[in-house]
Amino acid sequence: MRSLPSGLPDALFAPAPAAERIAFLKGRRFAHRGLHGRGRVENSRAAFAAAIAHGDGIELDVQQSADGQAIVFHDATLDRLTGRSGALADLDAAALGRIALAGSDGETLPTLAEILSLIAGRVPLLIEVKSRHRRPARLCAAVRDALAGYSGAVAVMSFNPEVARWFSIHAPAIVRGLVVTEEKDRNLPGRLRRHLALWRARPDFLAYDVRDLPSPFAAAQRRRGIPVLSWTVRTDADEATVAAHADAPIHEHPLG
Incomplete structure (x- = not known):
């Protein structure tokens, strides 16, 4: 089973x-968590400034603070990237x-609103909403x-299909994506789960694990007009795959 019959479902x-809704996603390079390394920390103002200077779009992550704000940070805990420990x-x-x-x-640690002010629409932006919960409404809101009044090209995305689902209902003007990996889930139940997630999310694009390309599922969606972005590209071989x-x-x- 490569895909469901004829792709009709x-x-x-x-x-x-x-096509015009997602045109800004194509043919553009996005710096993963900003252009970090060489003294620049991931998801930092310096990493984002470097990406802008390099002419790259930016991908960043947001977590939810205790008071419900979107904080630009990848991990659920503070341990790896700060001198503190515990849950963000x-x-x-x-x-x-x-x-x-x-x-x-x-x-x-910056808020999303602070980083939006820094980027100021100069390059396209992908916001990955980190949500372990089935109901991510508070962080989505x-x-x-934070995006109210922002005039730059921007999209949200998440592994959790409920995030794209929320935006499709409550903020349909915002471009939304589904992040996908097939790792350890390439059998028939996994293929069915990917279709179910697609139907639930109703995404404008997919962000696909480069290790899974080429993928019949990704190729089928791309053929019918859903762009496929791919992460995390680190080598010349990855570049060729993309x-x-x-x-x-x-x-x-x-x-x-």
Whole structure:
């Protein structure tokens, strides 16, 4: 079973977006968590400024603070990237804003609103909503509210199909994506789960694990007009895979 018969259920339950809606996603390189390394910490102001200077779009992550704000940070816990330990969600935005990013030049954890002001529409932006909960409405609402009035090209995405589902209902003007990996889930139940997630999310694009490309599922969606971005591109071989099977890389492999 490569896909469901003729792709008809996919077209019915997850129709492809208008081409102009997702045009900004194609042919663009996105720096994964900003252009980090060489003294720049992931998801930091310095990493985002470097991506802008390099002409790359930006991919970043948001977690929910105790007071329901969208905080730009990848991990659910503070341990790896700060001198603190414990769950990010246990602290409010003000407290998080006083915690330094380890290895940075005095940077602290920013809110999404702060980073939107920094980017200011200069490059396209992908916001990955990190949600372990089936009902991510509070964080989704925080992202939507932060984006109110933002005029730059932007899309949200998540592994959790409920995130894209929420935006399709409550903020349909915002481009939305589904993040996909087939790792350890390539059998028949896994293929069915991917279709069910697609139908639930109704995404405008897919962000696909580069290790899974080429993928019959990704190729089928791409053929019918749903762009495929791919993460995390780190090597020349990954670049070649994306060139052949996707529309844009989310990379840690800057060219030029």
